[in-house]
Amino acid sequence: MTEARPSTETGEGRTPRASAPGGGAAPRYAPGRALRPSVKLLPEHARGHNRSLVLQTLYRGGRLSRADLARRTGLTRVTTSDLVAELLDDALVVEVGQREGSRPGKPATLLEVNRSGHQIIGLDLSERGVLRGAVLDLDGLVVARADAERGDAAGEQLLAAVVTLARRVAALATAPVLGVGVGTPGVVDPTGTVLSAPNLGWTGVALQSHLSLELGLPVVVANDANAAALAEHTFGGAESDLMLIRVGLGVGAGLLLGGSPLFGSRYAAGEIGHVVVGTDGGERCACGKRGCLETWLSEPRLTGELARIRTEGGSPEEAERRGDAVLREAGKRLGIALGPVVGALNLAEIVLSGPEELLAGPLLQSTADTVRARTMQTFSSELVLRTTDLGPDIVLRGAAALVLSGRLGVS
Amino acid sequence: MTEARPSTETGEGRTPRASAPGGGAAPRYAPGRALRPSVKLLPEHARGHNRSLVLQTLYRGGRLSRADLARRTGLTRVTTSDLVAELLDDALVVEVGQREGSRPGKPATLLEVNRSGHQIIGLDLSERGVLRGAVLDLDGLVVARADAERGDAAGEQLLAAVVTLARRVAALATAPVLGVGVGTPGVVDPTGTVLSAPNLGWTGVALQSHLSLELGLPVVVANDANAAALAEHTFGGAESDLMLIRVGLGVGAGLLLGGSPLFGSRYAAGEIGHVVVGTDGGERCACGKRGCLETWLSEPRLTGELARIRTEGGSPEEAERRGDAVLREAGKRLGIALGPVVGALNLAEIVLSGPEELLAGPLLQSTADTVRARTMQTFSSELVLRTTDLGPDIVLRGAAALVLSGRLGVS
């Protein structure tokens, strides 16, 4: 079931330049890691890049022949053919018959991404009280699920629970596992170490290397909001300059700029929950400040407020009116916070993810109105502001997108 | 004097894979353009990358031997030697004697970037009423200057004036010109076309290709604030997650994230002047909204306000007190606008550029205080907020940095 090796991953010190490892059917390339300008670039890296390029083209373009791929990528038919042979070998691509329609010349052999040849394991640690896991296919669709009660586990104990869940999910896979993606709350560095996640009781937990060692599989770890943003881009058809806002216990954001996730100087990009918004005070926040975005927008605060209104009586219409006012105010605050970000980044799209019944109505509308009223018209007229279509599985699917992106260079 | 060919630059269609063009001593590589995942990557591109890597290492590291470079880059001594030979050939690097000090082994031949082997032409179109030009060395220091009155030239006429100035500056160069960098206000796309610059009366002006054709030199064009941000990073020792705020006629910003400039989905990133800030009204802005950042922070508005206070009389202490209050309020507004951006991007550094007498005192202090009061402590405690050390030449030097980065891969 598991196919890839334990993956020391980073620090590949002395890479043997041989073509295929003895291990058999393992994918041969760890493609396109971020090309920091301070790293040497070998021809074999170029090959990995081109291999990803071919796969990516096929992933986006549907059924294509080798010649089509060559035309689209700019590579030669020869080279393309060679790369395709490798991908066929690794069971990432399959031939699906010949092209119909009568044209002159030899009929083209159509290729497609092998949707059933591999599966991906996704873990979502961002929900309160429960650890969620799933097996997903290469399209990011959930094939099987397994959850685990979190109880009040934290620290080491929680880490063990995550490993156990991952094993249970892995057992559900019906095809070789391409890798494990994890979306976790907190600050995560690029090596997959959770630097700080108060909700989980984690500080400096080397989640990626630990899981990878325990499972013998490649593992990719990222912040849940970043994962969700990637999901929105890969599976939700979102633009490549995207901000995803997650409303839950707190408020967090994931940013995709020019198609690649933003980490920030201390890997804490997207932590907007404790930004003060507006110049007119506001409630006191747990962090000590007054008027943090979370004091207006978090799920507990909103549901609490709505419940209070309902219990206070009054006509149903009156309650709805007051409830909408609360939601609109929350949306307005979000809009106020987003204004400068939209201006500074020239974002193309903002996506809200969280409890649909809270976000989808007056809140979203009010956010949109506020952003438009507070930024240059050029920006706001081209800005798309919407709620996600990916539903509650967004982080699981984002985890899958992490693996696709990290292992295959597909996004 | 000019050495490089007219530079069709983009769209290199059929690149002959021959090693050196007949033209003689021209640098052979146009290095490290942004590696979009949708572009094929050839071994020769890898070589360009490695060449840049060696040069960059030397640029940052001072005097190093070939063996040193090999150790730092991870490349072999052989490969490094080969790349260095090329760089020597192109007069980008020089040998500067042997290493002193008694160690065993053959003494090392020290190398250095050839500071005087090439020069760069920088143009700054962002100042009111004047076009500024300069010859700079590879360290970004101004060697010679030439300015031109702009008068009320705009559109075609202004474009011609820019070409004329560029020619005058080029005539001042005393070494082969590596390229021409231009910092211009407005929205600039990556091909160097000015999509929109109201101040200059330009819409869709293909500045890069026009200049390049006229001058027969490689040309790089960017927004002035982006250029300034790059200058701050390359010459000012700033971090690689940086936001530079330019206060002048309006307010603009340039962003450097992870060391590379951010363009935004419509290439309009950094346009924060017309973001509404605060929730308490404010003056009406030329753009029609109320409370735009520019209504608090622009140079005309601040100098006007200060002049008004001074003419209104009162004791000097009273005038100073009231002047400081104006500056503090402006700083506070900037801080309010920056809060969400700092939180969303986890910036490491914010640099202010503009009239020193306005920015350096209470304004800066107030901005810093406000940002700290309105963002998570983790962020603010690690955030550096300061005015630039590069002075009024920041855009010229940024233009030079553009050329260094675009032509040599050095930043």
Next chain:
DNA sequence: CATGTTTGTTAGTAAAGCGTACGAACATAT
């Protein structure tokens, strides 16, 4: 003076992509 160290270069090898050329398989014109 022998030995060890560091530097920089020479020679040979493996990988990657290109260009050319070729057979296979099809449509269409004669």
Next chain:
DNA sequence: ATATGTTCGTACGCTTTACTAACAAACATG
């Protein structure tokens, strides 16, 4: 039916790139 042209996929040889191995030069030290 045959000839011609087109498109697809592959085989062969070449160039570029960076690697390994080996070596001479130039120094310090016992």
